[in-house]
Amino acid sequence: MIRLEHVCRSFNVGDQQVAALRDLNIDIGAGEYVSIMGPSGSGKSTLLNMIGLLDRPTSGTYRLDGVDVTALDEVQQAQVRRDKIGFVFQFFHLVPRLSAAMNIELPLILAGVPPEERKPRVAELLASYGLSNRADHRPEQLSGGQRQRVAIARATIMRPAVLLADEPTGNLDRATGREVMTLLEGLVERGVTLILVTHDHEIGDRAGRSLVMVDGQLESDSKRVAP
Amino acid sequence: MNLADTLQFASGSLRGARTRTLLMMLAMAIGVAAVVILTALGEGARRYVIGQFSSLGSNLVIVFPGRTETAGVSPGMLLGQIPRELILEDAQALARSTAIRRYAPLSIGAAQASNGALNREVVVLGSTASLLAIRHMSMGEGSFLPEGDARIATPVCVLGSKISRELFGAQRVVGSWLRLGDRRCRVVGILAGQGMSMGFNTDEVVIVPIASAHQMFNTRSLLRILIEANSREQIIPARDEAERILTERHGERDVTVVTQDAVLATFDRILSALTLAVGGIASISLAVAGILIMNVMLIAVSQRTQEIGLLKALGAPPAQIRRLFFVEAAMLSLLASVAGWLLGELGSSIIGHLYPTLPVGAPWWAVLAALGTALGTGILFSVMPARRAAQLDPVLALARR
Known part of the structure; x- marks a missing residue:
């Protein structure tokens, strides 16, 4: 489903070129649960942004569902992001002035889904994440765990095939982090491809497949047999 | 994203930053109000003068002795002559004209x-x-x-x-x-x-x-000699006949005949130009308000990088983000200009109450021009912030906390 071929990404820092990704070749199948680990600056987040079409490779090709998405223009890429990819961030990135329900509704609004269709979908999702009584609260009135659940609900409301999570538990305490992980893993069981960037080995090791990155290159790619 | 959602989203972000919105509205409203009030005053002065003139009489044609040349000096004056005088018989001769009602x-x-x-x-x-x-x-x-x-x-x-x-x-x-x-x-x-x-x-x-x-x-x-023409249409014939009759009697054209309308038109032109000039000066404040809107919108863009990055990550194409900021600015300038208009009307009616003799009232063209300029500058100056928002790199925008 996701196929990266000879992907390089370098940044200009001053007059120096710094390579964040060096000649990566990765294949991720549909429904896989992949964790990406590695020290800071190893290129994990860059890789995730690349997969999420927020960043373009300097060279190499990226195919998503067999389509060379690096060749698409900005508008088409936005459309792919909207329909196929969901993001979960470490700092939640909820819109502070919008209520929980409105935050979840946002992707539907951007996609131009008619209002009468939006409301039931949002209500359904709120209910399944146990947020029904928090629908009208603004993010600042929610706990960290609740915020991340709202963020996950927002990432999944368009029913994307791929869910990208950048340190989803990085800003949560251990217990809440575990809850969030259970939620994400529940999505994997429903066939979503989950790609997770984390520092935390305990979380990273739960994934069916672990990629370890060092200096922009893949150091190890270990698949575990599902328990 | 449909129009209703766009409007709702934009109004949401306006409400979200209340102080910013109010300050920007204030700046723009003052500009619009200034244009409305100043043109209302100018227009008031114009109507006052016209009113004064018409209280002198209507369809008036005035004859005075001596011939006023465009240079302002009659040839006779240079030779030390005084113009030939007008006498009562001259006036009585005017009764012959059919265009003249009374004199x-x-x-x-x-x-x-x-x-x-x-x-x-x-x-x-x-x-x-x-x-x-x-x-x-x-x-x-x-x-x-x-x-x-x-x-x-x-x-x-x-x-x-x-x-x-x-x-x-x-x-x-x-x-x-x-x-x-x-x-x-x-x-x-x-x-x-x-x-x-x-x-x-x-x-x-x-x-x-x-x-x-x-x-x-x-x-x-x-x-x-004061002459009243039969009607408005007869003013010019009355003037011409008065001139002809007096030229005949004097053997040369040595009188000046002016119509009140001509004098009135001159005043009208001067005061209209004045109103326009004052309105123009006031509209500079609108341009300033427009630039202010641009500044504040630019700040808003940098304050909301996260939100913009998020919208991009959620799949909003650049055009959509541009549209959101654009609609936000348009909405702001619309609200502000309407508020300014009301403020201006209020201000001019207060002036009208303080000086009842002055018929204050902004002419419709000035109101339209003020509203148009306000909307125009508001929208024009929102283009750049909107573009900047749309070009924002989502990775950088989301990386920040």
């Missing part, structure tokens, strides 16, 4: 007026019965100069209301005798108080028959 010769002088021990210097106007109608004056008491042959020096006079008060006080005025210079005349009427009108106070004049004035001042010349 009034006018001469002017100053004399000592006294009643018993009270006396004062007064302006004496010599004219005929027609003056009342031509100059739109009205009588407070008694009657105006009698109709009849203008060449007969009937010993009567009509007093301005202030003169009457000063010389007679509470005494009965109409029917009393007044000493005017070396003559005596019977007061037949008192003018209704009118106050100043074009710098000429009819409350402080004494009006006598033209023949009496000529005798009193030992002259036969007229200062002016």
Whole structure:
């Protein structure tokens, strides 16, 4: 489903070129649960942004569902992001002035889904994440765990095939982090491809497949047999 | 994303940053209000002057002696000649014209007026019965100069209301005798108080028959001949005929005939230009407000990088983000300009209450121009922030906390 071929990404820092990704070749199948680990600056987040079409490779090709998405223009890429990819961030990135329900509704609004269709979908999702009584609260009135659940609900409301999570538990305490992980893993069981960037080995090791990155290159790619 | 959602989202972000929104609205509203109030004042001045002119009479054509050249100096003046005088017969000759409804010769002088021990210097106007109608004056008491042959020096006079008060006080005025210079005349009427009108106070004049004035001042010349044309359309024929008749009588064209309309049009032009200039100056403040909006929107973009990055990650194409910021600015300028308009109307109605004589009221074109400029600058200056928002790199935007 996701196929990266000879992907390089370098940044200009001053007059120096710094390579964040060096000649990566990765294949991720549909429904896989992949964790990406590695020290800071190893290129994990860059890789995730690349997969999420927020960043373009300097060279190499990226195919998503067999389509060379690096060749698409900005508008088409936005459309792919909207329909196929969901993001979960470490700092939640909820819109502070919008209520929980409105935050979840946002992707539907951007996609131009008619209002009468939006409301039931949002209500359904709120209910399944146990947020029904928090629908009208603004993010600042929610706990960290609740915020991340709202963020996950927002990432999944368009029913994307791929869910990208950048340190989803990085800003949560251990217990809440575990809850969030259970939620994400529940999505994997429903066939979503989950790609997770984390520092935390305990979380990273739960994934069916672990990629370890060092200096922009893949150091190890270990698949575990599902328990 | 449909229109209703776009509007709702934009109004949400306006409400989200209340202080910013209010400050920007204030800046723009003051600009619009300034344009509305200043043009209202200009327009008020224009209407005031026009009102003053029409109180002098309508369809008025004025003849005065001497020929005014465009250079402002008549050739005769250079040779030390004085222009040939206008006389009563000239005025009477004008009655031949069909375009002229009535005419009034006018001469002017100053004399000592006294009643018993009270006396004062007064302006004496010599004219005929027609003056009342031509100059739109009205009588407070008694009657105006009698109709009849203008060449007969009937010993009567009509007093301005202030003169009457000063010389007679509470005494009965109409029917009393007044000493005017070396003559005596019977007061037949008192003018209704009118106050100043074009710098000429009819409350402080004494009006006598033209023949009496000529005798009193030992002259036969007229200062002016006032002509009232039959109708508005007849003004130009009346002017041309007056000129023709007088040229015929004098053997050369040595009078100047102006229509009140021409004078009025000049004033109208000057004051319109003034209004326009003042409005133009005020609209600079609108441009300033527009630049302010651009600044604040740019700040808003940098404050909301996260939100913009998020929208991009959620699949909003650049055009959509541009549209969101654009609609936000448009909405802001619309609200602000309407608020400014109301504020301006309020301000001009307050001025109208403070100075009731001034017919203040912003002309519709000024209101439209102010609203248009406000909307235009608001939208124009939102283009750059909107573009900047759309070009934002989502990775950088989301990386920040």
